[in-house]
Amino acid sequence: MTLKFKKSYIKNYFTLLGRNEYNVNIKVxxxxxxxxxxxxxxxxxxxxxxxxxxxxxxxxxxxxxxxxNVLIGGDLQNQILASNFSARKxxxxxxGLYSACSTFTESLLIGAMLTNxxxxxxxxxxxxxxxxxxxxxRFPIEYGSLKKKINTFTSTGSVSALLTNQKTNIKxxxxxxxxxxxxxxxxxxxxxxxxxxxxxxxxxxxxxDTNRSVDYYDLILTGDLGIYGINILKDYLxxxxxITKGNFIDAGSILYDTNVTKKIAGGSGPTCLPLxxxxxxxxxxxxxxxxxxxxxxxxxxxxxxxxSIPAISHAISLEVIK
Amino acid sequence: MKLKEYQxxxxxxxxxxxxxxxxxxxxxxxxxxxLLGQVFVTILENKFYMPLSECYMYLMILLVxxxxxxxxxxxxxxxxxxxxxxxxxxxxxxxxxxxxxxxDNNEEGLIKGIGSNxxxxxxxxxLYGITIAxxxxxxxxxxx
Numbered sequence: 001m002t003l004k005f006k007k008s009y010i011k012n013y014f015t016l017l018g019r020n021e022y023n024v025n026i027k028v029x030x031x032x033x034x035x036x037x038x039x040x041x042x043x044x045x046x047x048x049x050x051x052x053x054x055x056x057x058x059x060x061x062x063x064x065x066x067x068x069n070v071l072i073g074g075d076l077q078n079q080i081l082a083s084n085f086s087a088r089k090x091x092x093x094x095x096g097l098y099s100a101c102s103t104f105t106e107s108l109l110i111g112a113m114l115t116n117x118x119x120x121x122x123x124x125x126x127x128x129x130x131x132x133x134x135x136x137x138r139f140p141i142e143y144g145s146l147k148k149k150i151n152t153f154t155s156t157g158s159v160s161a162l163l164t165n166q167k168t169n170i171k172x173x174x175x176x177x178x179x180x181x182x183x184x185x186x187x188x189x190x191x192x193x194x195x196x197x198x199x200x201x202x203x204x205x206x207x208x209d210t211n212r213s214v215d216y217y218d219l220i221l222t223g224d225l226g227i228y229g230i231n232i233l234k235d236y237l238x239x240x241x242x243i244t245k246g247n248f249i250d251a252g253s254i255l256y257d258t259n260v261t262k263k264i265a266g267g268s269g270p271t272c273l274p275l276x277x278x279x280x281x282x283x284x285x286x287x288x289x290x291x292x293x294x295x296x297x298x299x300x301x302x303x304x305x306x307x308s309i310p311a312i313s314h315a316i317s318l319e320v321i322k
Numbered sequence: 323m324k325l326k327e328y329q330x331x332x333x334x335x336x337x338x339x340x341x342x343x344x345x346x347x348x349x350x351x352x353x354x355x356x357l358l359g360q361v362f363v364t365i366l367e368n369k370f371y372m373p374l375s376e377c378y379m380y381l382m383i384l385l386v387x388x389x390x391x392x393x394x395x396x397x398x399x400x401x402x403x404x405x406x407x408x409x410x411x412x413x414x415x416x417x418x419x420x421x422x423x424x425x426d427n428n429e430e431g432l433i434k435g436i437g438s439n440x441x442x443x444x445x446x447x448x449l450y451g452i453t454i455a456x457x458x459x460x461x462x463x464x465x466x
Contacts, residue, residue: 040429041429135426139422139443140419140422140425140426140442140443141422141425141426142393142394142396142398142399142421142422142425142426143399143402143418143419143422143423143443144398144399144400144401144402144403144409144410144418144422145399145403146403146406147403148339149336149337149339150336150337183323183325184325185325185328185329185332190332190336193328193332193336197323197328228336228337231335232332232335232336235331235334235335236323236328236331239323239327239331240323
């Protein structure tokens with residue numbers, strides 16, 4: 001389902017990068033080079049990243065908490081703990097979302113719907129923490145689990161964006177709510193391949209609903225499919241939906257230095273897409289961008305009982321006016 | 323699209339692991355640990371005149387201590403991800419998984435954190451190790 005927005009704009013954003021084991025080649029607003037950030041546990045540290053990024057965006061725009069109507073956020077933790085813990089620090093009405101690594105696009109989508117209805121200021125936020133994800137979805141942190149080349153590395157950081165209904169130079173033009181797609185793929189190491197069918201379906205639905213060809217977009221930025229996943233997506237789009245053209249870039253595959261890709265397949269996590277979008281893509285000359293956030297909705301339990309991986313993807317069409 | 327067809331697209335695009343190389347590394351490292359262990363045991367037996375069973379016990383203590391301390395220092399996971407099963411299958415792997423699981427839940431306290439989580443990964447080794455040992459001992463009793 002595709003929604004069109006008349007008055008939804010992104011006014012400002014704040015990008016925060018935590019510690020990442022690999023070299024990140026983007027410029028961010030703030031860096032916190034400690035996994036713990038002086039908190040007693042990594043889960044709380046992730047919340048503190050979010051608090052920092054929300055405060056950052058408030059400071060950038062000289063706004064107070066009471067000026068913000070709604071805070072929308074989510075992360076990868078169980079019971080979206082980091083978002084709940086950061087929301088308790090602010091007296092702003094809060095909506096918590098979980099959509100795995102597509103959380104940011106889902107938050108943007110709901111934020112855009114609200115601004116289109118006339119809500120003035122909305123902050124959407126997300127965060128991810130490498131160690132928390134390792135602990136929750138894979139093995140204990142210090143356990144030397146065997147990293148495959150197809151594994152992606154959950155990026156550590158947090159991004160907040162301020163949405164408004166007053167005109168700015170980044171417009172949220174439309175958005176497509178994606179289906180949960182499961183074609184029976186079950187390799188949790190290869191998340192890119194697990195999420196590709198969902199991304200392809202959402203791209204196809206979006207183009208179909210808006211009557212556009214894939215060339216309409218200067219760039220289709222997918223969330224965290226990784227360096228192999230993006231090629232799988234191109235092949236899959238060709239075979240299944242007969243979409244052959246289009247300029248595709250995957251945020252996960254360009255987040256880290258290129259020599260990292262010999263070891264891993266790139267970055268992942270809900271912060272991966274907004275980090276690359278705000279710190280890199282928006283500074284280049286793209287006018288029409290389709291954001292395709294992808295999330296894999298599995299858990300440790302679902303993998304243990306041999307269930308296949310359900311995946312979701314939401315698309316946001318951005319128009320940059322220069 | 324059927325899963326089989328999709329699997330073909332996936333396999334075409336991903337990089338496969340070099341299984342032979344990994345197996346070779348594991349074989350060499352595992353063998354090296356075996357060799358060093360044997361040297362240690364021989365030295366204890368011949369220079370310090372210890373009974374053989376005690377030598378093996380001290381060897382176990384040494385391996386477990388080294389891998390636990392290195393895990394605690396945060397180095398061992400990188401060594402393991404290079405050496406792979408060469409370090410996981412010997413008793414070093416057992417100590418490593420126990421220590422890492424305990425470190426993970428350190429903040430949750432001694433009982434609910436470390437105590438209830440330390441055997442998260444190694445529980446199956448203990449359970450099935452003891453079960454199999456029981457049946458093997460039974461078999462030995464029947465045969466002899």
